[in-house]
Amino acid sequence: MRRTFEWMIGLRYTRAKRRNRFVSFISATSIIGITLGVTALIVVISVMNGFQDELRERILGMTAHVTVTGRGEALADWESVSERVSANPAVQAAAPYVQAEGMLSAEEEVSGAIVRGIEPELETPVTDIGAHMQEGALDGLEAGEFGIVLGSALARSLGVGVGDRLMLISADVAVTPVGGMLRQRRFTVVGVFEVGMYEYDRGTAMIHMADAQALFRTGQEVSGLRLKLDDIFSAPAVARDLNRDLGYSYAAQDWTQSNANFFRAIQIERTVMFIILSLIVAVAAFNIVSTLVMLVTDKQGDIAILRTLGASPASIMTIFIITGVFIGLIGTAVGVGVGVLIAENIDVIVPWIENLAGTQFMPADVYYISEVPSRLDWGDVGLIGLMAFALSFLATLYPAWRASRVQPAQALRYE
Template sequence: MAGIALGVAALIVVLSVMNGFQKELRSRILGVTSHIEVVGMDGALMDWQRVAAQALKVPQVLAAAPYVQGQVMLNGLNREAGEGPVMPGSGVRGAIIRGIDPQTENTVADFNTHMKYGALDSLQPGAYRIVLGSDLARALGVVVGDRVTVIAPEGVVTPAGVIPRIKSFEVSGVFEFGMYEYDSGLALIDLKDAQVLFRLGQTVTGVRLKVDDPFNAPQIARSIAPVLDEPAYLIDWSRKHANFFRAVQIEKRMMFLILFLIVAVAAFNIVSTLVMAVTDKRGDIAILRTLGASRGSIAMIFMVQGALIGLIGLGLGVAGGVALALNIETVVPAIERLFGIHFLSREVYFISDLPSDLQWDDVMTISITAFVLTLLATLYPSLRAARVQPAEALRHE
């Protein structure tokens, strides 16, 4: 019973954690990235207003926002002594810089709810302000009100050679999504400032779209393609981050198979326990047979015994597993504080907390599978008990 309870509880908890990782990863990714991106063939979209208007004609598309994106180097400027605390950091980092229109960006992404300091609306054309991820700001050693130097790869040709474009920006906000990939490598500036920085004129990199059903984004992207006049690539979020979700799904299946072996070992213990019971009760079985008990009734006795072991263990495992899965976000931090450890480092893992998403379909699948395995484990001992010959068993009694 203890073995079955442990195996069932472990399966429920682990699958709930894997579901939680998948859900949390999806929600955090969709908070930063768009459901669908319309990107120009050569990295530049000429008439983005027309592209956005055509995409919005598709009923499933809810909002559209232009963006400019490129890779830059950021250098945190040192403050003079007495002007505030200096945060630790090397001062120089590579990052993805995204030029956005704050008003339309809020319709396709969820930056406002993840702003730690400042506001996204502080980005204004010509003000040259920048919003940084929390880990990026920490690495640069800057806070709100400080300045950073942005070094773009698009250079200026001079008699002395090609000189990179350099522009100073004021830090006006810090966001934190809880995903190290974005918190340490993404910066936001105003769309007009990005067009000036990357010398794009009135063109943009692409248009970000929000749809009513993110899980149907690939089909919606295929329906948008015919309505666009300008040639462009359509990339949905599931393609951009497919490796993450494939990895989580494969790991979930493999963990189910591996942990299912615990239940299999517990079922083998039921076999050994019932075989020993049959050996110990051979005389009693023989007496029952002489009193008129059929082979089927003898087999049913041991099948009921094995089924009761399985049901009690299964009940304890489901109760314990569900209770732990529903409270894992409280239990794990308590264990971390007790032992002074941290299971998921932000620098290593995309998600630093241990999430849980209990799905009753998984609980039902685990329960049915474990119970069927328990019933199968009772077949051999029950058939062995039914084959006991009364004369042989009572010969030495």
């Protein structure tokens, strides 16, 4: 019965009455503040999760899970090294590559690019580049035919398409009897790919490995081996095993090392955004303090009557804790619902806002990706909801304690 009466009174105090409409208004603003804070936190963290997943997927679509290179020199015996690394049960496929910087020239357009020589039949199992071909096919690269595959943005900047010819100029200088000359060769565009990441679409070109070896004068040597694993998250452990097995002459680097600063920056940004937006929830939650302080002042007569009827200080404290927690619970529940709804439909909401505003929030030439991704993590949702509820509870303690300290005689003196 005592618990029932505490809940009944505590919940009744959350409803507006003629005498305390301003208190109820403050309660409503607290609820709205908590709702907005929780909603913003869920949406932003979901978008950050989506960014991290999208970037990882697109980066790994162009880069290997693990890369094996020689320490300070190219790989001359890449076939034997490939056999040794393929013996690791975690390695699914291995592909050699030759990589260098080059200059592409078509008509009056010139652009620099990273030129990668590949074996198409070996490269396909390692990366997803074949699945992102817009025109042509990766198999169009044949040894001695001097074909080239370009990123979509690079092809547009050069004004070329499949079947067009361009000049590839090596960054290395060839020494001739008449002096130093840049190595150059005419190539035919046999394909255009688009992975959706501007850095790669704008700055990457692929040719056959034999053609790269001929252009860059590497002989039978390659720059390294690119490996695909059965689990991308096991890459650090596999890289450590390969470094131990291959010895000091070789170096195995996993994708988390080659992109460490990038992903660390994303994680730091995610943490900072969580802290900043948590302050919104904290400010809204501690508005409950002012709400309950005003409510305690308004209800001193009621408190005194309850005390004279036998209510204990603990019961009075419980009544006001229930009032404050109920306010926080409503704001948290509504915020979680709205936040989940927005996060799950961000791919529809953002394009609608862009069309309405007539602008694009994320131009591809500025950002790595041109769409706003989202991945809702229920663990994050639970953490945010628990944090908001905990802050709401903490905000009730001092006003509720003050209410329990009200003396009936003093409170009824002027009644």
